[in-house]
Amino acid sequence: MAEFAFDLNEDQKSVQEWLHGFAADVMRPAAAEWDEREETPWPIIQEAAKLGIYSLDFYAQQYFDPTGLSIPMVMEELFWGDAGIALSIVGTGLAAVGVLANGTEEQVGTWIPQMYGDENDVKLAAFCSSEPDAGSDVSAIRTRAVYDEAKDEWVLNGTKTWATNGGIANVHVVVATVDAELGSRGHASFIIPPNTPGLSQGQKFLKHGIRASHTAEVVLEDVRVPGSCLLGGKDKLDERLARVREGKKRKGGNAAMATFEASRPAVGAQAVGIARAAYEVALDYAKTREQFGRPIIDNQGVAFQLADMRTKVDAARLLVWRASWMAAAQKPFTAAEGSQSKLFAGETAKTVTAQAMQILGGNGYTREYPVERMHRDAAIYTIFEGTSEIQRLVISRTVSGVSIR
Numbered sequence: 001m002a003e004f005a006f007d008l009n010e011d012q013k014s015v016q017e018w019l020h021g022f023a024a025d026v027m028r029p030a031a032a033e034w035d036e037r038e039e040t041p042w043p044i045i046q047e048a049a050k051l052g053i054y055s056l057d058f059y060a061q062q063y064f065d066p067t068g069l070s071i072p073m074v075m076e077e078l079f080w081g082d083a084g085i086a087l088s089i090v091g092t093g094l095a096a097v098g099v100l101a102n103g104t105e106e107q108v109g110t111w112i113p114q115m116y117g118d119e120n121d122v123k124l125a126a127f128c129s130s131e132p133d134a135g136s137d138v139s140a141i142r143t144r145a146v147y148d149e150a151k152d153e154w155v156l157n158g159t160k161t162w163a164t165n166g167g168i169a170n171v172h173v174v175v176a177t178v179d180a181e182l183g184s185r186g187h188a189s190f191i192i193p194p195n196t197p198g199l200s201q202g203q204k205f206l207k208h209g210i211r212a213s214h215t216a217e218v219v220l221e222d223v224r225v226p227g228s229c230l231l232g233g234k235d236k237l238d239e240r241l242a243r244v245r246e247g248k249k250r251k252g253g254n255a256a257m258a259t260f261e262a263s264r265p266a267v268g269a270q271a272v273g274i275a276r277a278a279y280e281v282a283l284d285y286a287k288t289r290e291q292f293g294r295p296i297i298d299n300q301g302v303a304f305q306l307a308d309m310r311t312k313v314d315a316a317r318l319l320v321w322r323a324s325w326m327a328a329a330q331k332p333f334t335a336a337e338g339s340q341s342k343l344f345a346g347e348t349a350k351t352v353t354a355q356a357m358q359i360l361g362g363n364g365y366t367r368e369y370p371v372e373r374m375h376r377d378a379a380i381y382t383i384f385e386g387t388s389e390i391q392r393l394v395i396s397r398t399v400s401g402v403s404i405r
Contacts (some may be wrong), residue, residue, distance in 0.1 A: 004325045008069060015062075016073055022053060023081025028370075031082035034212035035373055040168065041085050041212050042122075048089050049119040058236055063100075063219060069330025072269035072320050079273030083377035084212030086163050088272070091164040095125035097263050098173040102231040103188045111191050115171050126169035128160035130220050139184035143220065145176035147234070150226040154190060156220045159202065162384070166216040167201020170194045178237065185244045191229040198223035209376035232333060234368060256334065264338040265323040266383060268345035270375045271381040272317050275349040278356035278374045280310045285369075302359055309352045314347040336391075338399035343391035346381035353378040 008016060026047055033042045048054035062070035073100035096112050103111070117123030134140035143158025156176055160166065172192040179186030192199055202217025226236060283306055286297035296302045323341040326333065333339075353375035357364035363373050382388040396404050 004322070005067070005320075012065075012067075012070055012073055015070070016077055018079040019053065019074060020080070022048070023053065023077055023086075027078070027085050031085060031212075031370065031373065034082075035084055036211075038206060038211040040088055040165075040214045041336065044085055045089055045285070046098060046119070046122055049117075049122050054089055054092075054116065054122065056096075056113055057399040059096070066328060068324040068326070069321055071266050072272075072317075072324045075266050076276065076317070077267035077272040078229050079270040080248030080277045081273075082212070083270065083274050083374070084210045085208050086273075087164065087213035090126040090270075092123075094164065094170075094263055095127040095169070095171065095173040098127050098189055099123070099191070099231060104231075104233055107228075107231060107237075108193070111171060114194070117170070123170040124165045124168060125171040125173065126163045126165040126167075126175065126218065127173045128166060129165045129175045130162040131159060132161050141175060141177050141184075141187060143174065143176040144180070145188060145190060145230075147178075147227075148224075150375035151224075153224045154227065154230060156190060156192075156198075156223040156225070158220050160168070160218040160220070161202075162205070162215060163218050165214055166218040167199075167204075168214055168216075172199065172218060173231075174218075179241055182241065182244055183192075186241065190225055191231065191388075192220075192223060192225060192289070193229065196223055196225060207380075209373070209379050211376075246308075264342040265320050267381070267385045268316065268320040268323070268341040271342075271349035271378065272313060272395040274318060274374055274378050275309075275313045275316065275345070275352040278353040278378075279313055281374075282306060282309065282356035282369050283360040285363075289360075296359070305355050305359060309355055312348045312352060316341075316348040319344050334398070336395040339386070339391040339394040339398075340384065340401050343388055343395070345389075346378075347388060349381050 002048060026044060030041065030044060034044075046056055052058050062074050065071070065189070075086075075090065078089060084278050092115050096115055099108055099111055115123055115125035129141075131141055131143060134142065143156060143160065146155045147153075148155055156174060158176065160174065163172075166172070171194060174192055175187055177186055178188045198221045200219045200221070202219045204214065204216040209217060230237060286302050286306060287295055289296050297306070319337075319341040323337040326337055353371060356371040357375055360369055360371055363369050366372060386394070393404060396402075
């Protein structure tokens, strides 16, 4: 078990510098264009694949880093570049984590490589959990998966929403109900292989922020997948469902929640990257922008805002790093440290980007400067992957032991 440290090691620093160069030289110059186009930035994803940034090998190396700090470092640097483009690059990772959290070794080895492809044939994946009537309340999922024993196939029907890469992905991971009477405890996750009949893209959403990332509905109409596409396998599912029906505490967590819990610190790191980017723009602007014959940073009203912004960014990073290290060290989140990191980082991104706009004044409100886009991008971080309210609910329940509603 690696000891918790505040410094990245030499290998991590080298990767950080490499990613920072990609973010500064490739992502930032293209950010405004792809935000306006509201399209998946395929050329940049392909460039990332060519350089080895969008690849299974790269993310596996970061994911299995014993310090736990490599993934948040990667997320922060890429999202410092641009959140919309970065989410297009890392969005596949949520589906991959879903397979890692719930799948067998064989399923991990079979499907995760197909989610990324290679530099000559880039692939995408999508994780599909939310539904029109089931967002924070995962127990309300209505997508059904029914087992056809004669053919050893699962038949899925339902509509998913808010799916990153939904409909355009090569591989979809879908959370569905296999026993409606058990609520969220009756869920399972399924792989939908490429070109499976019955899966289609529904509405593509036009969003306030992260507009270079594709978000859409996924419609499943009599989608048939082999029994081997049930993550974890049927024997494990049957055993788990039997334990739940007998009233015993089951091993492990809900299929969707296991994915979200594993990804929360990484999402917090994304928010840190956005906040840090906005803070740096505001700091540079305050040093060069003159009013009344002197740089505006000479005024306490501006300087103190920047001090608060930097403090919040650094505090958010520390919470993210702590949670990431704890997860890597397999230490239990006894105070919901994963949710703490996501909550504070998301709120920080929203606050810091708003302060950056204020420091830039009228310029901050225009698209000539990036903080306007950063502020729009930051808004989602108090909403997706568990709203701030849900994070507070998780934290309060964990620290109190009371089933707060």
